[in-house]
Amino acid sequence: MFESFYGLQKTPFSRDIPTDQLYQSHLLEETLGRLEYTAQRQMFAVLTGDCGTGKTTTIRCFKEILDTSRYMVMYLADSKLTPRHFYKGLLEQLGCEAKFYRGDAKRQLHKEIELMQGIHHLQPVVIVDEAHLLDKEMLEEVRFLLNFKMDAKSPMALILVGQNELWDRLKLQSYSAIRQRIDIQCKLPHLDRSQVGEYVKRHLAYAGAEHDIFSDNAVDEIFKFSSGAARMVNKVCTHCLLYGAQNKRNIIDDHMVKLVVQGELS
Ligand SMILES: Nc1ncnc2c1ncn2[C@@H]1O[C@H](COP(=O)(O)OP(=O)(O)OP(=O)(O)O)[C@@H](O)[C@H]1O
Numbered sequence: 001m002f003e004s005f006y007g008l009q010k011t012p013f014s015r016d017i018p019t020d021q022l023y024q025s026h027l028l029e030e031t032l033g034r035l036e037y038t039a040q041r042q043m044f045a046v047l048t049g050d051c052g053t054g055k056t057t058t059i060r061c062f063k064e065i066l067d068t069s070r071y072m073v074m075y076l077a078d079s080k081l082t083p084r085h086f087y088k089g090l091l092e093q094l095g096c097e098a099k100f101y102r103g104d105a106k107r108q109l110h111k112e113i114e115l116m117q118g119i120h121h122l123q124p125v126v127i128v129d130e131a132h133l134l135d136k137e138m139l140e141e142v143r144f145l146l147n148f149k150m151d152a153k154s155p156m157a158l159i160l161v162g163q164n165e166l167w168d169r170l171k172l173q174s175y176s177a178i179r180q181r182i183d184i185q186c187k188l189p190h191l192d193r194s195q196v197g198e199y200v201k202r203h204l205a206y207a208g209a210e211h212d213i214f215s216d217n218a219v220d221e222i223f224k225f226s227s228g229a230a231r232m233v234n235k236v237c238t239h240c241l242l243y244g245a246q247n248k249r250n251i252i253d254d255h256m257v258k259l260v261v262q263g264e265l266s
């Protein structure tokens, strides 16, 4: 409803923003570059960041830029992922029905991967999102997965994506065997004040805004409230736009952001 009041053709600050319309920070570019290198070299990467900082969005973007004639991307995001479900999920994405027992399914996956590489010349890229929720057994399985053919060659690129706790866990002594195998580490930080300003502008430009809707002081408040986490920026901006449209305010200033935060978000 605020879209018509502000003359917008699309809804800004939404989850489904197309990847070519994303706010392209220097760090997003750098992270995408590292992930691409991970895919090329069939390495093991870990991408961590606080909640709502754009990890899944980065992966969405990564999947779209990867050359589909060279890579086969398999994506899993399941908080209760067990080794059996892991193999089953990957095999399903390869169009196969998984064998019941874990060991059989694992051999089946390796065979499918060999076929994919040998016949179709496709390199597998496995991405496990929400990896901070994986239990010890599943993380251990990751280690075995990378041990294929006695460590001589990794059968796939593997990218674990999760909140910062994932990294805290991997730092523990009991995970040192996995930690040592990590080739590439990416950390997504929060946006700083000037990046939040650019981020807000990018979403508004995507929606078709013809002028700035948030004043500079409003962006200061948005930054304070969100501490630079994209999801929280989206949330506060959407609430402000709703409030602004209801109260017929063309420009949203810092007082309005404070009012909305106190009234609706705290
Ligand atoms: N570069 C960006 N440009 C535009 N919007 C973005 C960008 N990065 C993130 N967002 C938006 O911010 C929101 C949160 O992003 P995302 O879901 O990727 O975070 P996350 O780090 O995966 O969070 P969680 O830890 O909860 O899984 C999404 O709605 C997404 O569209």
Ligand SMILES: [Mg+2]
Residues within 6 Å of the ligand: 055, 056, 057, 129
């Ligand atoms: Mg996510």
